[in-house]
Amino acid sequence: MGTISLKNINKSFGSTEVLKQLSLDIQDGEFLTLVGPSGCGKSTLLKIIAGLEQQNSGDVIIDDKNVNSTRASKRDLAMVFQSYALYPHLTVRKNLETPLKLRDYSFVERLPLVGNFVPSRKEKKKSIDDLVFKTSETLKITELLDRKPGQLSGGQRQRAALGRAMVREPVAFLMDEPLSNLDAALRVHMRSELSELHNSLKTTFIYVTHDQAEALTMSTRMAVMIDGELLQLDTPSEVYNNPSSLRVAEFVGSPKINTFAAQISSDGSVEFMGIKLERKFNTNSQKALVAVRPEHLEITKDSNKPAFEATVSYRENLGSDIFYHVQVDQSDSKIIVRGSPARLISNGETVRISPSHAEAMLFETSGERIR
C-alpha cells in the first residue's frame, strides 16, 4: 500500500508563507508530479511528506496513519535527491547496502569489527547481498557496484541513487528534481526509464519538478502548484487541454499560451481581435481574456477565414516545428504561432492569423475559467 494524504498543510518560514492550506490525496501506485515554478513550495511539500521538514499545521497521513510526529526514518519512504546525495566515501554497493543494514542489523551488528562476530549477521548479510544484486540488475548497474560515486557519470550516479532508494522497497518514492543535473539527451532518456520503472514497481511515486515536460510525459496525475497553492490536480492531458485557471494555462505548455482581450456581449457571444467565437459562454462579465495555444493558431492565406494581421518579428526553428513570434498589427501585444516547416516565412513579413475556434479558452480578467 502507498496512499498518502495531506490535509490543510500550512508552512511558513519566518513571515513568508510557503504553503497555504494545501490538501492533496495521492493514490496507491500513482505517479504524481508536483510541478510549479521555482519557489512555489513544491520541494518544501515533498520534505514535509518525507518528514525532513515539519509543517506548521495540517496532517500528513500515510496508509491511513497520521505520521505528523513520526520521524523521517520511521516513515518507510525513500527519497532521491537533486544532488543524488550518495555517500561519497562508500562504493555503490555499500551505498545500496546502507539502508538495508540500518533497517535489518541490530546496533551491535552494525559496530565495526565487533559486528563481524555476531552469528546472526551472516544470514542477514546474505539476504542484503541478494537484494542489492537484484536491484543492481534491475537498474543495470551491476558492473558499477565496486566503484565510488566520484568515478561515475551523472547518469550512473542517478541510477545508483535510484538503487539506494529502491532496495528497501519503501511505501513510496519521493523524488526531488532528480533529472535536473543531467544533460538534455540523458534527461529525455531517463524520463522513459523512470516511467518504465514505475510500471514495473507499481509503487507510489511523488515527483517534484519545475520542468513541465517531465510532468506531462511521466505522470499519471500532475499537481500544478503556484505560490504555495494547489491550482489543479488532474491527468496531464486534462491539465493541458482544460486548465482550471489562467495561471495553470500559462504555466503548462511551451511556448506559453497566447492571451487576447475580448468583449462579451449580453447574449454570451465573445469577440476578440475582430473575430467572433462560434461558441457562446454563460457569464455576466463584459470583458474577458481569450487564450489560444500556439498550435491552435494558424497562419492562413484563405481570406474567407476570420483572421487578423500580424508581422513576423522572430522565427524559432525547432526542426519539426517552427514558432513565429509575431507583432499583432492592431495592438502592441506579441504572440507566438506555430507554423509548419513546409513554408518558411521570413522576419518582417505580414501574415494572416486565424484561430481554431473549438480550442479557444475563455478566462475572467481575474484568471478564473469561463466554460
Added chain:
Amino acid sequence: MHHSKAHIWFVWPAIILMIVILILPIFLAGGISFTNYNLGNSSFEWVGTENYEKMFSRKTYIKMIISTATYVLIVVPVSVVLGLVAAIMLNSLRFGADIYKTIFFLPVMATLLAMAIAWEFTLHPTLGIINSFLANGCGGIREFILGFHWLPWVSSEDSWYSVACANNMDFPYWLKDKKTAIWTICFIGVWQAFGFNMVLYLAGLTSIPRELYHAAEMDGAQSTWEQFKLVTWPMLGPTTLFVVTITTIRSFQVFDTIEILTKGGPAKTTYVMMYAIFEKAIQQNITSIGAAITVVFIIFIILLTFFQRYVIEKRVHY
C-alpha cells in the same frame, strides 16, 4: 624540433633558493652530526657515529625521547578529539557560538610566551590560584567532586584530595614535581592546541552538504551516532588528516612552554627534543650533538609524513 631552453631560466632561481635555504642546511646538519665541531672552532674531526651512540645510550637522551613521545601521544589525540567535540557542539548551537569560538581560539592567537607566564603564576605550588582554590575547598563540595568521592570505589579518607588536605595542604607541585610536570605541560599543550583544531573542524563541518544528512535520515540513520558514523566522520576525513598532521608536527616542536616553565626539568622529565636541541646547540654550544638531535628529529618528522602519505591518505575520501 627545436626545444626552447627558456624554462630553465624560469626555474633555476627557485631551485637555487630551495637548495640554499632548505636542502643545504639539512645536509649540513647531517654532516656536522658526524663531527665534534662546536660553533666558533676553527677545526673539527670526524668522529663517526659517536654522537648518535651517545644519544641512544645516555639516560638524558632516552628521557628526551620518552618525554617527547609522551607529549605527542597525549596532546595529539586529546586535542584532536576535544577539537572535534567542541566543533560539533558549537555547530549545533543557535546562539552564542561566536562567543565560544572566540574564547576557545584565544589561546591560539595569544603569544604562548605570555600565556606560559600566566600559567606559571596559576600553577605556583603555594601562591598559585589552583592550589589555593584546592586548599580552600578542603572538607567541602570541591573535595567531594575533585577527590572523586562520588565514585563508589573511592573512599573519602584515601582520595588524593583528602590525603593532601590532611597533610597540611600538600597539593601537587605541578611543574616542580617530576611526577606531574610532563602531564601539566601536556595539559597546557592541549589547552593551546585544541582551539585551532576546533576552528579547522568547524570549517570542515560547514562544508558537509545538508542533503547527505537528509539522505542518512531517509535511509534510517536515526541516532546522532549513526549519522556521525555514516556522514560526519567520513566527510571530515581530509580535515582530520590535516588536523592530526599539523598537531603532531607542532607537538614535536613544543618549546616555549618548556623554556619558560620547566627548562626541561624536574629530573629531565620535560626534556623534549626541541628544548634539547636548544640547550645543547645554543646554550652549551655543542653544535655537533645539537645537529645529531636535529637529524633524529627530522627523521621522526619524515617517517610521520610517509606514514600519513601512504597509510592514512589511502583511507581518506576526498
